[in-house]
Amino acid sequence: MQQHFDIAIVGAGLVGSSLACALASTPYRIALIDSQPLPASEPADVNPNSLQDGRSIALALSSKKMFDVLGLWQSLDADAVPIKKIHISDQGRFGAARLDSARYDVESFGYLVPAEKLITALQQKIQLYDHIQRVQPYEVSNLESQTDQVILNADGEPIHAKLLIAADGIRSLIRNKLGIGADEKQYQQSAIVGCIDTEIHHQFTAYERFTKDGPLALLPRNGNRCGFIWMNPSVIAEKNLNLSDEGFLEELQQAFGQRLGHFSNLSRRFAYPLSLLVSDQRVQQRVVLVGNAAQTLHPVAGQGLNLALRDIAELSEILVSSENALDNIDEALRAYEACRQPDIENTVRFTDRLNFLFTADYPVLSRTRGLGLALLGAIPALEERIVRQNLGTLGSAASLLQGRALCAEHV
Numbered sequence: 001m002q003q004h005f006d007i008a009i010v011g012a013g014l015v016g017s018s019l020a021c022a023l024a025s026t027p028y029r030i031a032l033i034d035s036q037p038l039p040a041s042e043p044a045d046v047n048p049n050s051l052q053d054g055r056s057i058a059l060a061l062s063s064k065k066m067f068d069v070l071g072l073w074q075s076l077d078a079d080a081v082p083i084k085k086i087h088i089s090d091q092g093r094f095g096a097a098r099l100d101s102a103r104y105d106v107e108s109f110g111y112l113v114p115a116e117k118l119i120t121a122l123q124q125k126i127q128l129y130d131h132i133q134r135v136q137p138y139e140v141s142n143l144e145s146q147t148d149q150v151i152l153n154a155d156g157e158p159i160h161a162k163l164l165i166a167a168d169g170i171r172s173l174i175r176n177k178l179g180i181g182a183d184e185k186q187y188q189q190s191a192i193v194g195c196i197d198t199e200i201h202h203q204f205t206a207y208e209r210f211t212k213d214g215p216l217a218l219l220p221r222n223g224n225r226c227g228f229i230w231m232n233p234s235v236i237a238e239k240n241l242n243l244s245d246e247g248f249l250e251e252l253q254q255a256f257g258q259r260l261g262h263f264s265n266l267s268r269r270f271a272y273p274l275s276l277l278v279s280d281q282r283v284q285q286r287v288v289l290v291g292n293a294a295q296t297l298h299p300v301a302g303q304g305l306n307l308a309l310r311d312i313a314e315l316s317e318i319l320v321s322s323e324n325a326l327d328n329i330d331e332a333l334r335a336y337e338a339c340r341q342p343d344i345e346n347t348v349r350f351t352d353r354l355n356f357l358f359t360a361d362y363p364v365l366s367r368t369r370g371l372g373l374a375l376l377g378a379i380p381a382l383e384e385r386i387v388r389q390n391l392g393t394l395g396s397a398a399s400l401l402q403g404r405a406l407c408a409e410h411v
């Protein structure tokens with residue numbers, strides 16, 4: 001039996017699933033497709049060592065507002081921890097830059113959410129909608145883009161849709177099959193992520209530290225727990241990953257120092273190789289690329305998902321903006337691409353430069369970095385850029401990001 005949908009989303013990761021939730025208030029018939037089988041519905045963190053994804057995701061305030069209006073926040077609230085302060089320091093140097101959300105008259109700079117909780121909340125929400133059909137496992141192996149539809153092929157039956165949204169990750173098959181090129185840079189770094197207990201409570205502070213082995217962030221979780229993300233050159237990451245728990249804790253403690261007292265109770269560690277990828281095009285006839293398929297960022301500033309959510313918010317608005325939006329979609333998609341271009345370019349540049357600044361080992365640069373940290377509070381433009389990036393107030397004013405529901409009356 002052939003399957004016909006209005007919209008096919010390929011990739012049910014954080015981005016594809018967020019998009020499905022954003023479109024849930026529309027009457028479009030949606031297929032959410034993934035090559036992986038449907039996951040178990042229970043979150044894994046009863047036992048932290050059974051986690052499948054150790055990331056702590058920093059959500060900008062605008063992303064939190066979006067999840068709130070989509071009815072997801074109530075499932076995340078108990079595990080979401082506000083970031084009220086940001087503390088930036090340099091190993092081996094005195095001085096630090098401190099940013100306080102109270103100065104900006106906002107509840108916080110954003111929230112920390114365990115990635116596993118987020119994906120579970122998204123999946124549970126999607127299950128509530130009859131017009132969103134999960135098609136898993138279904139590994140798309142080819143596609144045909146026509147003027148009035150796109151046809152997806154796999155081992156199973158073909159899937160037909162009026163619009164295809166590719167959220168199939170950095171190695172996007174859809175991007176490749178459409179012949180869309182991409183600029184890619186390997187950072188020769190890996191991020192090691194996990195959680196620890198700290199002797200001293202974090203006081204809702206996100207700590208960013210330049211260490212000799214790369215940038216290290218300690219991110220506030222519930223109680224005296226912190227998520228960490230340590231971005232090491234690949235060789236050092238491999239060495240650190242293979243250390244015993246005690247050995248790793250010792251290295252981490254040495255890199256971070258004693259500001260939060262003694263570290264203990266290390267969770268399972270995960271490693272992610274880091275690269276930058278920017279797709280040459282984000283739209284083609286009846287196809288849009290989003291998330292890592294469109295742009296994959298260095299996680300130093302925690303912007304990848306936040307940027308993708310801004311794309312999703314704009315795209316969703318376009319899809320509900322007019323009657324028969326899907327019949328005349330190509331012009332709207334070109335307008336979408338043009339409107340998203342500046343935010344994407346700025347965010348890519350911001351994260352790439354921040355990583356350069358955090359990892360550069362040249363004497364002049366590292367002296368400047370020390371100076372930059374010392375002066376951060378005194379340079380309003382620089383401070384404001386970092387703060388606004390965290391709040392998510394740059395780049396898009398779409399309704400969902402302001403906490404307003406999509407107006408789907410035309411569809």
Ligand SMILES: Cc1cc2nc3c(=O)[nH]c(=O)nc-3n(C[C@H](O)[C@H](O)[C@H](O)COP(=O)(O)OP(=O)(O)OC[C@H]3O[C@@H](n4cnc5c(N)ncnc54)[C@H](O)[C@@H]3O)c2cc1C
Pocket residue numbers: 010011012013014015016033034035036055056057058059138139140141167168169170172173191193229272290291292293299301302303304305306307308
């Ligand atoms: C260590 C780390 C920390 C991060 N921290 C933050 C943060 O704090 N804040 C933030 O905003 N961002 C953060 N990010 C970025 C964020 O994780 C990514 O932006 C986001 O996960 C991208 O998700 P995605 O759904 O686009 O891709 P993916 O997660 O790669 O999902 C792609 C999906 O497509 C499916 N798929 C692939 N090919 C096919 C096919 N042919 N057929 C069917 N299905 C297919 C896959 O099975 C997969 O489920 C971080 C990233 C890393 C690595």
